[in-house]
Amino acid sequence: MKNVTAKVSSVERINKNVYEVTLKIDNTSFIAGQYLMVVLPTGEQVPYSIGSAPHVLPNITLFILVSDSNSLANKVIEYISANDHIDIKMPGGDSHLESGAFVESAEHILLIAGGTGFSQMKSLYDSLIKRQFKGHVSLYWGLRTPDDIFMQDWIKQAQDEHTFSLDVVVNDADESWQGRTGWLYEAVLEDHPDLSNSIAFISGSVGMVYGTLDQLETRGISKEHCFSDVFAYAPHPSKPAQ
Numbered sequence: 001m002k003n004v005t006a007k008v009s010s011v012e013r014i015n016k017n018v019y020e021v022t023l024k025i026d027n028t029s030f031i032a033g034q035y036l037m038v039v040l041p042t043g044e045q046v047p048y049s050i051g052s053a054p055h056v057l058p059n060i061t062l063f064i065l066v067s068d069s070n071s072l073a074n075k076v077i078e079y080i081s082a083n084d085h086i087d088i089k090m091p092g093g094d095s096h097l098e099s100g101a102f103v104e105s106a107e108h109i110l111l112i113a114g115g116t117g118f119s120q121m122k123s124l125y126d127s128l129i130k131r132q133f134k135g136h137v138s139l140y141w142g143l144r145t146p147d148d149i150f151m152q153d154w155i156k157q158a159q160d161e162h163t164f165s166l167d168v169v170v171n172d173a174d175e176s177w178q179g180r181t182g183w184l185y186e187a188v189l190e191d192h193p194d195l196s197n198s199i200a201f202i203s204g205s206v207g208m209v210y211g212t213l214d215q216l217e218t219r220g221i222s223k224e225h226c227f228s229d230v231f232a233y234a235p236h237p238s239k240p241a242q
Contacts, residue, residue, distance in 0.1 A: 001037065001089040004028050009059065011081045015150045018116065019077055020051075021062040023086070030054055032127035033096030033120055033201065035229065036062075038076050039087040046076050047092070049203065049229075051119035053126035063119040063150070095120070095201060095227040097127055107197045111139040112212055114184060114204025115148070120229075121203055122154070129162060137164035138191065142184030142204075146170055146177045167191075184208075185215040196220030202228040210236050 006023040014020045030036075032053050037045040052061040066073045080086055109128065113121040118141050125139050139158075143149055149168060158166050173181045180187055192198065198221055202209045209230040213223065 001092050002028060003039075004036075004088050004090055005085050006060075006088050007085055008080055008083060011077065014063075016147060017066050018150050019064045019066065020150075021064060021077075021080055023060050023062070023088070024058050025060060025088075025090075026058055028090060029057065030060075030091035031096040031098050032123045033099070033227075034091040034093040035120070036060075036088050036090035037092065038080070039089060040075060040079055044072070044075075045089065046072060049093075049117070049120035049123065050091070051122050053123050053130060055127070055130050061119075063116050065116045093229050094232060095203075095229045097124060097131075099227045106135050106199045108136045108138065108192075108195075108199075109133070110188065110192070110195070110198055110200040110216075111137065112142075112184065112188060112200060112202045112204075113140070114142045114208040115144075117203030117208075118151075119203075121201065122151070124201055125158070125164065125166075129164065138188075139164065139166045140169060140184055140188055141167070142169045142171065142208075144170070145172050146174065146179075185212045188212075189215060189219060192219065194220055199225040200227070202226060202230075204230075206230050206234045207237065210234075210238070214238075 004025055006025045009022040009024050012020050035047050035049045037047050039045050048062045050060050051063045064073055111121040111124055128137050169180045169184050169187045170177055202212050209228045213226055
């Protein structure tokens with residue numbers, strides 16, 4: 001990863017606890033699906049998936065969830081908000097569009113995101129559109145409640161203008177929610193009973209990623225055709241490390 005100075009273009013809270021951060025960088029590239037590290041003055045390095053696609057460089061977008069005022073994420077937002085320029089390192093991560101030679105020839109690409117894991121999947125989705133990918137793409141985004149949804153305008157545009165599918169799945173819905181409900185993997189399996197010719201990118205917590213992988217494997221997908229940053233730092237919780 002390379003040390004980069006990024007110009008802070010904007011910091012905006014876009015729902016109750018998610019911030020959209022726009023940065024501008026020079027002479028640095030990345031592959032859709034990769035992440036960067038925000039380097040705090042304390043020396044702490046905090047990873048965030050890049051939520052924009054490479055074709056919009058030099059601008060890059062991050063989506064940062066701040067759960068409470070004492071969280072590390074809140075320190076990141078305070079640091080970014082207080083400075084015109086920040087230090088970052090990029091790019092990192094092997095869960096990207098060049099992860100396997102078969103990506104471009106795949107019949108079907110699943111993009112599965114929990115919470116702000118949406119950021120990585122948005123970058124992949126936008127890049128596949130830009131590349132005029134000929135196969136089918138299915139993006140599934142799982143959230144706890146309807147209030148947790150952000151980027152509604154982007155979602156509506158994607159659903160209205162593109163042949164790729166995009167489903168938002170809410171686990172804890174209220175009466176006002178008209179969309180899909182339940183567990184994220186249930187929606188995927190309901191729509192795709194045979195995944196033997198699919199590949200998948202999965203982003204979220206360790207438990208969510210491996211739980212989803214276990215379910216996808218029951219429908220014929222192989223782990224070799226599944227990609228997640230989680231695989232690089234966390235072993236399968238139910239399978240002892242070899």
